[in-house]
Amino acid sequence: MSENYRNFKENGKKIIAVCRNYKGLVAAQGIQNPEKPILFMKPTSAYISEGQDIKIPLGCKLLYHEVELGVVISKRCSNISPSDASDYIGGFLLALDMTAKDFHIEAKEKSRPWFLCKGFDTSCPASGFIDKEKLSNYSDTRLWLKVDGVTKQNCSTSDMIFSVPEIISYVSKYFTLEVGDVILTGTPAGSGPVHAGQTIECGLADIAAMKFAVVELN
Numbered sequence: 190m191s192e193n194y195r196n197f198k199e200n201g202k203k204i205i206a207v208c209r210n211y212k213g214l215v216a217a218q219g220i221q222n223p224e225k226p227i228l229f230m231k232p233t234s235a236y237i238s239e240g241q242d243i244k245i246p247l248g249c250k251l252l253y254h255e256v257e258l259g260v261v262i263s264k265r266c267s268n269i270s271p272s273d274a275s276d277y278i279g280g281f282l283l284a285l286d287m288t289a290k291d292f293h294i295e296a297k298e299k300s301r302p303w304f305l306c307k308g309f310d311t312s313c314p315a316s317g318f319i320d321k322e323k324l325s326n327y328s329d330t331r332l333w334l335k336v337d338g339v340t341k342q343n344c345s346t347s348d349m350i351f352s353v354p355e356i357i358s359y360v361s362k363y364f365t366l367e368v369g370d371v372i373l374t375g376t377p378a379g380s381g382p383v384h385a386g387q388t389i390e391c392g393l394a395d396i397a398a399m400k401f402a403v404v405e406l407n
């Protein structure tokens with residue numbers, strides 16, 4: 190009962206994601222570091238687990254992979270300080286923030302919300318729960334991703350602009366965080382296209398790894 194957060198895919202109410210949170214990514218795009226975390230949300234219906242496929246959403250012609258470290262919230266909280274944030278971390282997960290890039294580009298050009306391009310069914314492939322004791326060095330751990338065996342993303346979480354405690358604190362000033370909620374901490378450089386028939390494999394140091402096939406909708 191008290192450890193409901195371990196089953197975050199069933200019990201969590203929201204997935205809050207940070208974007209442009211890696212120095213290398215921001216530099217590669219020639220843009221300034223954001224002065225505060227940039228947030229968006231994915232519905233929990235976006236979760237899939239290993240064994241399920243990533244389905245290209247209706248009408249999408251350009252699907253992008255983004256490997257990310259996720260944080261699972263263990264206790265309801267709001268307005269907490271960065272120094273208290275670790276008390277509310279239940280554990281971690283490895284996740285993909287799948288993005289319909291063509292929809293994303295259009296949304297940005299037309300100043301429209303990101304809900305569709307980031308929140309469609311299967312847009313959040315996620316590992317199982319990772320105990321926080323297993324990932325005590327979460328602020329300097331390797332995140333990697335391969336498409337059909339070719340490395341596309343490979344970076345340390347030490348390259349984050351806003352740290353995990355800073356992100357939790359910032360988010361909690363605007364949203365009450367609940368048991369099992371997940372915060373995705375942004376993707377490092379190297380996000381790129383994937384096509385139907387390809388396989389995405391990703392991992393978090395030697396602690397977690399997962400594999401997903403990309404398929405057409407039907």
Ligand SMILES: O=C([O-])CC(=O)C(=O)O
Nearest residue numbers: 207208209210288375376
């Ligand atoms: O897709 C994007 O442009 C932003 C994003 O989610 C990230 O940086 O993780």
Ligand SMILES: [Mg+2]
Nearest residue numbers: 255286375376
């Ligand atoms: Mg992302």
